[in-house]
Amino acid sequence: MSNEALGIIGGTGRLGGAIARAVLVKALLSAGNLVISNRSGRHPLAQQGAYLVADNQDLVDRSDVVILAIRPEHFASLNIDATGKTVISLMAGISAKTTMVQTSALAVVRAMPNAAVEIEQSFTPWHCSGEIETTTRSLVQRLFECVGTAVEVQEEDFIDYLSALSGTGPAFPALLMTALANQAMAAGIPSDIAQLAAKSVVVNSSQLLARQDAQQIIDTLVAYRGVTAAALQAMTHSHFEEQIGRALYEGAAVARKGLQT
Ligand SMILES: NC(=O)c1ccc[n+]([C@@H]2O[C@H](COP(=O)([O-])OP(=O)(O)OC[C@H]3O[C@@H](n4cnc5c(N)ncnc54)[C@H](OP(=O)(O)O)[C@@H]3O)[C@@H](O)[C@H]2O)c1
Known part of the structure; x- marks a missing residue:
């Protein structure tokens, strides 16, 4: 103590x-x-x-x-x-x-x-x-x-940059969960089921990442050439990683500029 x-x-x-x-x-x-x-x-x-x-x-x-x-x-x-x-x-x-x-x-x-x-x-x-x-x-x-x-x-x-990354806590997962649920509903899946499915991906399945390497999971699934590979590749081809980079850049810019008024 x-x-x-x-x-x-x-x-x-x-x-x-x-x-x-x-x-x-x-x-x-x-x-x-x-x-x-x-x-x-x-x-x-x-x-x-x-x-x-x-x-x-x-x-x-x-x-x-x-x-x-x-x-x-x-x-x-x-x-x-x-x-x-x-x-x-x-x-x-x-x-x-x-x-x-x-x-x-x-x-x-x-x-x-x-x-x-x-x-x-x-x-x-x-x-x-x-x-x-x-x-x-x-x-x-x-x-x-x-x-x-x-x-x-x-x-x-690094603190200003990380304010936009880890400082945001549940914000990015919340955005992903909402997008998954909204898109499923737009495709005709009933709202309660769409939301349960999205939550299971973001809150439950993601817990496997605590003990498995993220890149290895992606590589394995892409190599399998199945449903998941098609979905992930669609995101990659839509410049998903560049968009994440832009989000972090914009957030960090606000942190660097200062929030004091
Ligand atoms: N929340 C997050 O996820 C997060 C993440 C990273 C960093 N931060 C940073 O952490 C800080 C706190 O955020 P928060 O979400 O915990 O805010 P919060 O819940 O609004 O808490 C701020 C506290 O400060 C007290 N307070 C305000 N003026 C005061 C004064 N002059 N003297 C003493 N106490 C005063 C308020 O109580 P009274 O109104 O009763 O005085 C309140 O309890 C912020 O600067 C934020 O940038 C927050």
């Missing part, structure tokens, strides 16, 4: 709340070492022993490491002095430099989890700018391992 005190600004939100719950359940921290804030200073999480405040500077003063789990549009009005501390920002589209200038933090970690923090299945790449102790670096890794897997990346720009 870590002895460092962790503060989560926005610790009652979707991401911040899931992280707060996970660090307590996984016993990374004791409840006495966890401080969370929101604007009202009220939330059921306080009943689990975490300290809940409405004053963000109070939170910073009580913490060694501070997570910013607020939305990017709320950052400009966030007035905190985190001199000498490590600030971990989950905000998409706000650079480490901007965060460091506004908070006076000694080190800024930019981390990009996704909505699967709720089920402890997030992938969280993170990047550190500034001076960080080895023990704090290890805490960052273990913190995000409480909600899935985590990897330190060497370039801040």
Whole structure:
């Protein structure tokens, strides 16, 4: 168990709340070492022993490491002095430099989890700018391992790119599932059956990918020259991969440009 005190600004939100719950359940921290804030200073999480405040500077003063789990549009009005501390920002589209200038933090970690923090299945790449102790670096890794897997990346720009990839969580599978169901309905399959079939592909069959290599599955099915091969080749010939590349490029461009207003 870590002895460092962790503060989560926005610790009652979707991401911040899931992280707060996970660090307590996984016993990374004791409840006495966890401080969370929101604007009202009220939330059921306080009943689990975490300290809940409405004053963000109070939170910073009580913490060694501070997570910013607020939305990017709320950052400009966030007035905190985190001199000498490590600030971990989950905000998409706000650079480490901007965060460091506004908070006076000694080190800024930019981390990009996704909505699967709720089920402890997030992938969280993170990047550190500034001076960080080895023990704090290890805490960052273990913190995000409480909600899935985590990897330190060497370039801040990877965070912007990955915001559009893993940061989107269930978005791409949701798009695929909806498209499969819609096309099946358009072809005359009853709605309930079309939706069950699409869900079985995206949610159930895809679990085989956890233990089988994706490229090998494709190669095997294409080599079989059957129904699946015909369907996959139609997608390949329609420039499926280029369209994915374009989607990631457009998303990353928004992250790089910045979301702060
Ligand atoms: N959701 C995702 O899938 C996802 C993925 C990757 C990255 N992110 C990033 O994660 C961040 C949080 O996203 P989210 O979906 O968890 O948002 P959210 O559910 O809206 O949570 C934001 C939290 O911040 C609190 N808050 C707002 N202003 C505050 C202030 N001045 N002081 C203290 N607390 C404040 C809100 O509570 P009150 O309104 O009660 O104050 C709320 O609990 C965003 O920056 C987003 O870019 C999200």
